[in-house]
Amino acid sequence: MAAVLPTLLLILAGVLVGGTWSLYRHGASRGAIVITALLAVLATASGVLWLLPGEGS
Known part of the structure; x- marks a missing residue:
């Protein structure tokens, strides 16, 4: 469920x-x-950056 927004951004x-x-x-x-x-x-940048691992949840 967490990958829905980046997927929509890339679409x-x-x-x-x-x-x-x-x-x-x-x-x-x-x-x-x-x-x-x-x-x-x-x-594109938003979708890719959203998928990068970070300090978030």
Whole structure:
């Protein structure tokens, strides 16, 4: 049950990467592409960091 949130974050990251690629292919504005890509990186980093062992429970 503890791995649900990181899994959802990584799924979200995959959707955002696909969205970034789609925006790029359709010639969207650079701002939209950059924002979507940054959100994908943030979701990926959050999901991976959540899975790292630490001092938490």
